[in-house]
Structure formats: structure tokens, C-alpha cells
Amino acid sequence: MSEKRPLIQPRTLKGFRDYLPTAAIPREAMMETARRVFRSYGFAPIDTPALEYEEILTGKGGEESDKQMFRFEDSGGRRVAMRFDLTVPLARFVAQHAGELGTPFKRYHIGPVWRGENTQRGRYREFTQCDFDTVGTTSIASDVETALVMHDLLDALEVGEFTIHLNNRKVLSGLLERLDLSERSAEVLRALDKLAKIGPEKVAAEMRETAGASDDQCARVLEFAGLEGDTDAVLRALAPLVAGSEVGERGVQELRELFAGVAAAGVSGSRVRLDVAIARGLDYYTGTVYETFLAELPEIGSVGSGGRYDELASLYTKQDLPGVGASLGLDRLFSALEHLGKLETRATTADVFLPFFSQDRRDDYLRLAALLRREGVSVEFYPEPRKLGAQLKYADKRGHRVALVIGDDEWEAGTAQAKVLATKDSHDVALEPTADLARRLRELSA
Amino acid sequence: MSEKRPLIQPRTLKGFRDYLPTAAIPREAMMETARRVFRSYGFAPIDTPALEYEEILTGKGGEESDKQMFRFEDSGGRRVAMRFDLTVPLARFVAQHAGELGTPFKRYHIGPVWRGENTQRGRYREFTQCDFDTVGTTSIASDVETALVMHDLLDALEVGEFTIHLNNRKVLSGLLERLDLSERSAEVLRALDKLAKIGPEKVAAEMRETAGASDDQCARVLEFAGLEGDTDAVLRALAPLVAGSEVGERGVQELRELFAGVAAAGVSGSRVRLDVAIARGLDYYTGTVYETFLAELPEIGSVGSGGRYDELASLYTKQDLPGVGASLGLDRLFSALEHLGKLETRATTADVFLPFFSQDRRDDYLRLAALLRREGVSVEFYPEPRKLGAQLKYADKRGHRVALVIGDDEWEAGTAQAKVLATKDSHDVALEPTADLARRLRELSA
Numbered sequence: 001m002s003e004k005r006p007l008i009q010p011r012t013l014k015g016f017r018d019y020l021p022t023a024a025i026p027r028e029a030m031m032e033t034a035r036r037v038f039r040s041y042g043f044a045p046i047d048t049p050a051l052e053y054e055e056i057l058t059g060k061g062g063e064e065s066d067k068q069m070f071r072f073e074d075s076g077g078r079r080v081a082m083r084f085d086l087t088v089p090l091a092r093f094v095a096q097h098a099g100e101l102g103t104p105f106k107r108y109h110i111g112p113v114w115r116g117e118n119t120q121r122g123r124y125r126e127f128t129q130c131d132f133d134t135v136g137t138t139s140i141a142s143d144v145e146t147a148l149v150m151h152d153l154l155d156a157l158e159v160g161e162f163t164i165h166l167n168n169r170k171v172l173s174g175l176l177e178r179l180d181l182s183e184r185s186a187e188v189l190r191a192l193d194k195l196a197k198i199g200p201e202k203v204a205a206e207m208r209e210t211a212g213a214s215d216d217q218c219a220r221v222l223e224f225a226g227l228e229g230d231t232d233a234v235l236r237a238l239a240p241l242v243a244g245s246e247v248g249e250r251g252v253q254e255l256r257e258l259f260a261g262v263a264a265a266g267v268s269g270s271r272v273r274l275d276v277a278i279a280r281g282l283d284y285y286t287g288t289v290y291e292t293f294l295a296e297l298p299e300i301g302s303v304g305s306g307g308r309y310d311e312l313a314s315l316y317t318k319q320d321l322p323g324v325g326a327s328l329g330l331d332r333l334f335s336a337l338e339h340l341g342k343l344e345t346r347a348t349t350a351d352v353f354l355p356f357f358s359q360d361r362r363d364d365y366l367r368l369a370a371l372l373r374r375e376g377v378s379v380e381f382y383p384e385p386r387k388l389g390a391q392l393k394y395a396d397k398r399g400h401r402v403a404l405v406i407g408d409d410e411w412e413a414g415t416a417q418a419k420v421l422a423t424k425d426s427h428d429v430a431l432e433p434t435a436d437l438a439r440r441l442r443e444l445s446a
Numbered sequence: 447m448s449e450k451r452p453l454i455q456p457r458t459l460k461g462f463r464d465y466l467p468t469a470a471i472p473r474e475a476m477m478e479t480a481r482r483v484f485r486s487y488g489f490a491p492i493d494t495p496a497l498e499y500e501e502i503l504t505g506k507g508g509e510e511s512d513k514q515m516f517r518f519e520d521s522g523g524r525r526v527a528m529r530f531d532l533t534v535p536l537a538r539f540v541a542q543h544a545g546e547l548g549t550p551f552k553r554y555h556i557g558p559v560w561r562g563e564n565t566q567r568g569r570y571r572e573f574t575q576c577d578f579d580t581v582g583t584t585s586i587a588s589d590v591e592t593a594l595v596m597h598d599l600l601d602a603l604e605v606g607e608f609t610i611h612l613n614n615r616k617v618l619s620g621l622l623e624r625l626d627l628s629e630r631s632a633e634v635l636r637a638l639d640k641l642a643k644i645g646p647e648k649v650a651a652e653m654r655e656t657a658g659a660s661d662d663q664c665a666r667v668l669e670f671a672g673l674e675g676d677t678d679a680v681l682r683a684l685a686p687l688v689a690g691s692e693v694g695e696r697g698v699q700e701l702r703e704l705f706a707g708v709a710a711a712g713v714s715g716s717r718v719r720l721d722v723a724i725a726r727g728l729d730y731y732t733g734t735v736y737e738t739f740l741a742e743l744p745e746i747g748s749v750g751s752g753g754r755y756d757e758l759a760s761l762y763t764k765q766d767l768p769g770v771g772a773s774l775g776l777d778r779l780f781s782a783l784e785h786l787g788k789l790e791t792r793a794t795t796a797d798v799f800l801p802f803f804s805q806d807r808r809d810d811y812l813r814l815a816a817l818l819r820r821e822g823v824s825v826e827f828y829p830e831p832r833k834l835g836a837q838l839k840y841a842d843k844r845g846h847r848v849a850l851v852i853g854d855d856e857w858e859a860g861t862a863q864a865k866v867l868a869t870k871d872s873h874d875v876a877l878e879p880t881a882d883l884a885r886r887l888r889e890l891s892a
Contacts, residue, residue: 008501010542010762013526016497018539020546021490021553028481028491035474040819042796042826042846044467045474049572050496050528050558051462051516055454070497072518075562080459082496093464096456100466102843104829107467112496116521126495139829141808148816257808264809265816316456350488362587362703363710370594370711373486380488383550383585397548400488 015117015125022345027128027334030157031110034130034328037152038108041145043132046107048089050114054079056092056316068115082114086131086327094135095316103136103321110330124331133325135312140254142324143288143308144261150292150304151267153328159337161295162303165275168255169285169307172276174248175224175241184211188221195225195277224276231259231274238276251287258288286310290326297336303329346399350380351445353400353421355391358408365406368431375438379404396421401445406431420444461563461571468791473574473780476603477556480576480774483598484554487591489578492553494535496560500525502538502762514561528560532577532773540581541762549582549767556776570777579771581758586700588770589734589754590707596738596750597713599774605749605783607741611721614701615731615753618722620694621670621687630657634667641671641723670722677705677720684722697733704734732756736772743782749775792845796826797891799846799867801837804854811852814877821884825850842867847891852877866890 012018019027035045051074058066058081071081083089086109094101110130117123132149134142147164154162176185191206204218213221224241227234235256242248255274262272278291287308294303306326313321337343354369356362362385369379380400382391388405395403405417410431418427418441429440458464465473481491497520504512504527517527529535532555540547556576563569578595580588593610600608622631637652650664659667670687673680681702688694701720708718724737733754740749752772759767783789800815802808808831815825826846828837834851841849851863856877864873864887875886 005761007763008761010502010538010759011499012495012542013497013499013520013524014522016495018495018543019491019493020543021492024491024493027493032478039795040824042794042799042824042844044793044795045465045470046467047465047470047473049458049462049464050560051459051572053457053459056456070518070520072516074459074516076460078459092456096458097464097466102840106826114496126497134829137829141802141812141827141829144812145827145829148812152819261809261812264813266813266820313456315451315454317453347490348488349485349490353488356587363707366587366590366594366707367710367712373598374712378486378488380552381587381591383580383583383587383591394548398488 013125015119015123017124017126021347021349023334025346025349026337026343027330030330030334031128031130033156034110034153034330035108037149037156038132040152041106041149043106043108043134043149046090046093046109047111048083048086048093048109050082050112051080052083052089052092054081057081057083057088065115068117070114070116084115085113086111086129087325090131090133090135091313091321092316094321095313095319098317098319098321104142105135106133107135108132127331130328130330131325132327133312133323135321135323135325138322140257141261143254143258144265146288146306146324146326147258147262147272147290148265148267150290150306150326150328151262151271154292154304157333157337158342159294159303159333160340160342162271163293163295164272164304165278165291165293165302166255166258166272167275167278167289168251168258168287169289170247170251170254170287171238171242172251174245174251175221177245177248178242179217179220181211181213181217181221184213187211188213192221192225192277200226227276231269231272234274234276235259254287284309288324294336296340300332300336303333303336305329348380348398348400350378351401352377352379352441353391353395353398353403354379354381355388355395355403355405356382356385357388357391357406358411359385361406361408361411364411368406368434371434372438372441375435377438377441392419392421402441404429404441418444459571461565461569463570463572467793467795469780471792471795472783472789473776476776476780477574477576479602480556480599480776481554483595483602484578486598487552487595489552489554489580489595492536492539492555493557494529494532494539494555496528496558497526498529498535498538500527503527503529503534511561514563516560516562530561531559532557532575536577536579536581537759537767538762540767541759541765544763544765544767550588551581552579553581554578573777576774576776577771578773579758579769581767581769581771584768586703587707589700589704590711592734592752592770592772593704593708593718593736594711594713596736596752596772596774597708597717600738600750603779603783604788605740605779606786606788608717608749609739609741610718610750611724611737611739611748612701612704612718613721613724613735614697614704614733615735616693616697616700616733617684617688618697620691620697621667623691623694624688625663625666627657627659627663627667630659633657634659638667638671638723646672673722677715677718680720680722681705700733730755734770740782742786746778746782749779749782751775794826794844794846796824797847798823798825798887799837799841799844799849800825800827801834801841801849801851802828802831803834803837803852804857805831807852807854807857810857814852814880817880818884818887821881823884823887838865838867848887850875850887864890 069081176182187210191203200222207213285307289307291302292304308324369381372379403419410416414431418429515527633656637649646668653659731753735753737748738750754770815827818825849865860877864875
């Protein structure tokens with residue numbers, strides 16, 4: 001801390017960012033909303049370390065994740081890595097604590113993860129994941145609940161209209177089984193995944209080339225992928241395409257039960273859609289899959305995705321741990337809300353601003369602020385006696401709702417001016433009783 | 447993901463730990479309480495990256511911190527390090543964003559930090575810090591507020607009785623100035639710090655040896671350190687000891703104003719104490735200092751500490767950024783509450799448990815659960831139709847309050863059995879209207 005040391009340039013690492021209050025306040029509010037929804041279903045929080053043994057994390061997320069991992073040798077000579085998602089730590093966690101946790105185990109986990117992403121593509125190297133999973137059951141009731149949680153989350157976050165796209169991986173398997181394409185399913189699905197981008201003809205060409213599909217096989221796959229419309233109609237059209245394939249028929253049945261359950265729970269039919277074209281996480285998901293799109297911003301992609309899997313933790317335990325879960329794209333939703341002008345950006349958490357105006361009354365201000373807080377009003381007291389104009393400018397910039405202005409005369413009279421900062425309206429208010437003052441300030445802050 | 451790969455042992459790194467729901471639930475509740483208190487004063491959240499340029503973090507926390515830092519070279523060849531506290535990142539943050547933030551800037555920050563601590567001493571290498579600071583003002587009002595926030599935090603966390611110990615570094619400086627010991631203050635204070643452990647005689651011996659203090663100087667220092675009792679009495683006794691030293695007199699005056707402000711805000715005199723023996727963070731703090739002890743567990747040390755500093759960010763900017771802040775010992779408080787049996791340890795976040803009892807009624811259960819959630823009741827629906835006994839055992843273990851048991855007959859009749867799990871009492875309840883059922887379940891869960 002020598003005075004002569006040259007200044008160090010204050011800066012963050014590439015791909016990392018600070019959250020200033022205007023961003024951190026709504027972000028905290030989003031996480032609180034997510035926790036409230038998770039809890040309403042009995043999902044419980046867990047937390048796991050930022051650092052894990054490298055061997056725990058490698059090989060699970062695929063080559064891409066391995067390459068992007070922040071890893072190093074710690075001072076004890078251990079190979080360690082920073083978690084790149086919350087799913088691998090969950091797998092390690094349930095394998096390690098299975099006995100104590102019991103099943104079904106319903107957990108949520110909100111926390112930062114780290115990836116050495118290419119920052120050229122606007123990606124961040126530290127971001128927050130918001131996951132929930134039900135582990136240890138194959139019941140369709142949990143698939144229904146996963147859709148309901150996603151629905152309630154987006155509803156509570158007030159993102160505008162949205163649609164949850166649902167599919168079942170088994171239906172795809174059934175179709176490919178019926179078409180004798182099971183062996184080349186990876187190639188078929190890789191081609192099919194490009195449908196929206198390159199169109200049916202190029203998809204067919206690719207399927208012919210990479211999967212050796214016949215014209216008829218291509219036509220049947222494209223017919224399937226083109227199914228659209230009312231859920232019941234699509235389900236009716238699907239049934240013959242997979243008839244005779246046990247897994248395919250099971251997939252259709254599961255979709256029927258899924259949509260029935262979601263409807264029973266009161267979700268509007270306009271907010272869920274059977275979308276046979278989604279096939280995400282092919283190596284991983286084995287049943288229901290979920291993607292969620294905002295009506296006003298479909299181009300940002302899915303803001304909540306997930307699916308059902310057979311074996312969560314097979315790298316770490318022989319115990320069968322099937323489950324279903326999804327992840328809310330918190331950062332993406334945050335950007336979306338910002339873009340849509342639906343984020344309120346304030347730099348303060350206090351509704352009421354109390355200017356320090358009357359020099360000798362410091363303790364009186366402190367007392368009043370304390371009394372108001374006890375009545376549930378959030379109050380920021382400006383710490384220095386400055387000109388009122390400068391203090392009100394500060395309050396305006398911060399985003400307080402109401403300034404409670406009390407000068408010498410007001411202290412004498414037991415009154416104050418409550419200024420609504422957005423409208424500049426002033427209201428005379430009595431300082432006592434505090435409960436009444438608090439109520440009035442709450443009204444004016446609303 | 448080859449089947450032949452041997453299982454990887456699921457384990458956490460030494461010094462790191464998982465939080466299972468029984469711990470994660472009350473920990474989340476503590477953080478929510480902290481956020482609520484911070485916000486009631488207008489402190490706003492910020493967040494900073496886990497990783498920083500190594501040069502930002504080194505040299506600031508002292509040699510001990512440097513040694514304990516997790517640091518490495520990232521794949522882009524940058525020297526990076528994981529943050530070991532939230533104060534150095536705050537300093538970097540305010541230097542970097544000073545223009546946008548404005549002053550006074552009141553922030554809180556709750557987040558994990560990492561230190562390669564010696565795990566032999568029961569230390570963790572990842573733990574959560576919970577800091578709040580007011581930057582950019584020298585007003586004593588902010589010192590008062592810091593004490594008030596600490597008070598409200600501990601009060602809201604229901605930790606039992608506690609005492610906030612207050613002192614002012616300037617008083618110590620004044621005393622040493624008066625005794626012509628300013629030049630040797632580090633040695634004097636290092637000796638004095640051991641008073642409780644080794645007693646006055648050994649402290650005097652050390653002061654004579656390391657600071658070259660005379661018998662009279664030793665006696666005066668020990669007289670000072672021995673001042674105890676009623677705040678006003680101690681303040682009266684302090685005044686003559688520092689009289690003539692400008693900084694010492696200012697320190698006494700600041701203490702007077704601090705205690706007056708805290709009392710004005712309604713804090714009971716039994717919860718604050720002038721403790722001239724505390725002198726923490728000597729290299730750093732320049733005014734008021736804070737330590738907080740639990741009446742039932744004084745031996746765990748301070749659970750909330752902080753102080754006033756002159757220059758927060760002098761490594762990164764020439765701008766003067768004085769401030770005052772403190773840190774809540776969240777992990778320590780968590781252990782304390784656990785130790786005192788004041789933590790409620792449940793493994794679920796849902797009050798109501800809904801057993802899946804009547805095979806063909808899955809969608810009816812899903813509908814009812816959704817309706818109850820809309821009324822604000824948290825409901826966990828068991829996903830599989832199993833024997834009621836097994837399901838109730840699950841609910842007992844998880845810690846649900848009430849099981850809402852609905853079998854075929856109950857569905858027919860539109861009634862249910864609401865079983866209070868703690869007492870085994872059963873109550874007949876009507877399923878409709880849902881608002882009434884919700885109210886009844888809330889009563890039974892209370």
C-alpha cells in the first residue's frame with residue numbers, strides 16, 4: 001500500500017461483467033420470483049462448490065465443455081475446474097448423498113457457472129443458471145409439473161405472452177424405428193435440426209447422403225416434421241406414423257397424458273404447443289423435451305429448456321436415477337425484459353428519500369427514519385446536510401419515489417412536505433403518528 | 447459416456463462442501479432477511495465476477511491473502527485469481543464506475559469467496575460473505591447507520607441477545623500521540639491486542655520490549671484499555687486521556703455523536719457498548735470500528751465486524767473515497783443458530799403434502815394443487831401412486847406441515863383429511879371452495 005506504487009487500472013476480465021444496482025436490483029427480483037415459484041411446488045434449494053475435481057467435470061458435458069472449462073492445479077497439486085453448468089454437479093451431488101436425500105428428490109439451484117466462451121459472439125464467461133429437477137421418478141406427473149413450473153415462472157416474471165413447446169423423444173425414436181432408420185438416427189436428426197434454416201429439400205438431400213435414406217424415408221420424416229396445428233389433431237396424425245413401435249406408441253401416450261395434466265392444472269391451451277420438430281439434447285434426453293419462446297422475441301431462442309433423462313448420475317453411481325428438469329434462461333430473459341422496456345431500472349431499493357436539511361436535527365432524522373422502517377417503509381437518509389436541490393437531484397437520479405422534506409419550520413410544526421418525485425406533486429403530511437405517516441408514504445410511493 | 451468407463455468417485459474437494467436442503471433452506475432464509483434489512487436503508491445490491499486479474503487482487507489483502515489465493519493462467523494467457531473477499535472487488539468496482547455510481551454510494555454484496563485456508567483448522571475454502579458499505583461520505587450519520595443495520599440484521603435473524611461493541615480508532619491514536627508512542631503504535635497495539643489472553647503484566651512487558659515503552663507509558667495504556675462500564679462514564683474518563691490531541695478529541699466527539707445517534711434511533715442501551723479495547727484492522731480502519739458478539743455464544747467471536755476507512759480504492763484511483771461498512775458473518779451465524787437449536791431444519795419448502803392415493807385421479811390432484819398454489823399455498827404432490835403409509839413417511843422425513851389425504855371416497859364426497867404431521871391430528875376439510883380450503887390449510891400449517 002505504498003504511496004509510490006503506480007495506480008492499477010481498474011478493469012474486469014474479458015467476458016466478465018459487473019452488475020451495477022440498476023441491473024442487480026431487477027436481477028435479484030427475478031431470482032426471488034424464481035425461488036418463490038420453485039418453493040410453491042416443494043422444490044428445495046441446494047448449493048454446490050464452484051470448484052470440483054477436474055475428473056468429476058470432464059467427459060460429461062462433451063468435448064466443447066471440456067475445452068471451455070476453467071481448470072488449473074491448486075496449491076495442493078490437485079487438478080481442479082470451475083463448474084460449467086449445474087447439471088454435472090447435481091449428478092455428482094445425488095450420487096454422493098443419495099442415501100440422505102431419498103427420492104423423489106426435487107431441487108432447484110441458482111448460481112454462477114463459468115465457461116471460456118468465445119467473447120466475439122457476445123457470450124459471457126460467467127453467467128447464472130437457474131435449474132430445477134425432479135430426480136428418482138419416471139412418473140409423468142413430474143413431467144407435467146416441470147411444464148407447470150416453467151409456465152408459472154414466465155407468468156410471474158411478466159415477460160408477456162409465451163409458448164412452451166413440448167415434444168417426446170420417444171416419438172422420434174418410434175418413427176425412426178418404423179422407418180428402419182434407428183441405426184442412423186443421429187444423422188437423420190442432425191439434418192432435421194436444420195429444417196427451419198435450410199428448408200425441406202436440402203434436409204432430404206442431407207439425409208440421403210449422410211444417413212443413406214431413401215426418397216420414401218425422407219418423405220415420411222419430413223411429413224412427420226411438418227405436422228402442425230391443434231394438439232389433438234397432431235396426436236391423431238402421429239399415432240399411425242409410430243404404430244407398431246412400442247417406444248413410439250409409449251411416446252404418443254406420454255404426450256397425451258402430459259397435455260391432459262397441463263390442461264387439468266388450468267394452463268391455457270395457447271401457452272403450450274406440441275412441436276414435433278424439437279429434439280434437443282439427443283444424447284441425453286429420453287422422454288419429454290421442453291423449449292419456451294417469447295411471443296414478442298422469438299428470435300432470441302428458447303428462454304427455458306429441459307427434458308426427461310434416464311440416467312442422471314451413471315458416471316458416479318450404479319443407482320438408477322431417472323428424472324426430469326429444466327433450466328430458466330435467466331440472463332437471456334433479463335436481456336429480453338430490458339429490450340422490451342419491461343425492466344424498471346432504479347438504482348435504489350428505498351421508496352422514501354429523507355433529505356438531511358435541518359443541520360441540528362440529525363438525531364431527529366435518524367429517529368424518524370428508524371420509526372418508519374419499523375412500520376415497513378424503506379427509507380434512505382442522506383448523510384450530509386446539503387442544499388435541498390442537490391439532494392433532490394440525487395434522489396431523482398437514484399429513483400426514490402417520494403422525498404420527505406423536513407426543514408426547521410416543519411420540525412417545529414410536526415409536519416413535512418412529501419414530494420412525489422415522478423410528478424413533482426407536494427403533499428402536506430403530519431409526522432405523527434408514525435403509522436399514519438407510513439401509510440401515507442406507502443400510498444404516495446405506489 | 448461409455449458403459450465400460452469405471453465409476454468416478456463422487457466427492458467434493460477438501461475444504462469445500464455441498465449444502466443439502468436442510469442447510470440450504472435456512473441459509474437462503476438468512477440471506478433474504480439480510481437483503482430485506484439492507485434494502486430498508488436504501489442499500490442496493492451489486493455483483494462482481496468471481497475471477498479478476500491477479501494484479502487487481504494481489505498486494506491489497508496482505509501477504510496472507512496473497513498466499514491463500516486460488517490463481518492460475520487462463521487459456522488466453524492472462525494471470526487470473528478468484529476473489530478472496532468482497533472488499534477488494536468493491537474498491538476496484540467503485541474506481542471503475544465512479545462516474546456512473548455517484549456518491550454517497552450504498553451497496554450490499556452477498557456472494558462466495560475463495561481462500562486456500564488450512565483445512566486442519568476447520569476452515570472452509572469457499573464461504574459466503576455478506577457486506578454492506580457506504581462509500582463517499584465522512585458523515586457520522588453513516589457510522590450510525592452502519593451500527594443500526596448491524597442491529598436490525600441480528601434482531602431480524604433472531605439470534606438471541608447480542609451486543610455491538612463500538613470504538614473509534616482516533617481515540618487510540620490520540621492516546622498514543624499524548625504518550626509520545628505514535629511512532630511505535632503498531633508494536634503497542636500488537637501487544638495490547640493480547641490483553642484478554644495474556645493479562646496486563648505480560649502486555650506491559652511486551653510493550654517495554656518491543657515499543658520501548660516506559661513504566662508510566664505502560665500504565666497509562668493499560669489504564670485506558672481497562673476502562674469499562676457505562677458509556678457516558680467511559681467517555682468522561684477518556685476525554686482527559688486524549689486532551690490536547692486533536693485527533694483524539696475528534697475521536698471522543700465522534701463516539702459521543704455515534705452513541706447519541708444510535709440511541710435516537712431507538713436501539714436499547716444494552717445492545718451497544720463502548721469497548722476501547724477493540725482496535726481491529728489497524729492498517730485499514732481510521733475511525734469507528736464495530737464488532738458484534740452473541741450473548742449465548744461469545745466464544746465464537748465477532749459475528750459482524752467493520753469500520754470506517756479513509757481511502758477505499760487508492761490502489762486504483764486518485765479519487766478520495768472514504769467510507770464505512772461492515773460484514774455479517776453469515777456462515778458463523780449459521781453455525782451459531784444451528785448450535786443453539788434455533789434453526790428449523792426441513793428438507794422441503796412446501797407446507798402442504800398431497801399424497802397420490804387414488805390411481806385414476808392424477809389430473810384431479812394436479813388441478814387441486816394448481817388451484818391451491820394460486821391461493822398462495824405451497825403444495826408438493828407426490829408423483830407416484832404408492833401406499834399411503836410410505837408417502838406419509840416421506841412427508842414426515844421432508845418436514846411438510848400438513849398432508850391433504852384424498853382417496854376415492856373423498857373425491858366422490860368432495861372432502862379430504864387434513865393430517866397435521868407433527869401432532870397426527872386429522873381434520874375433515876371440504877375441497878371447495880378452494881379459497882376456504884387454502885385458508886384452512888394455512889391455519890393448520892401455522
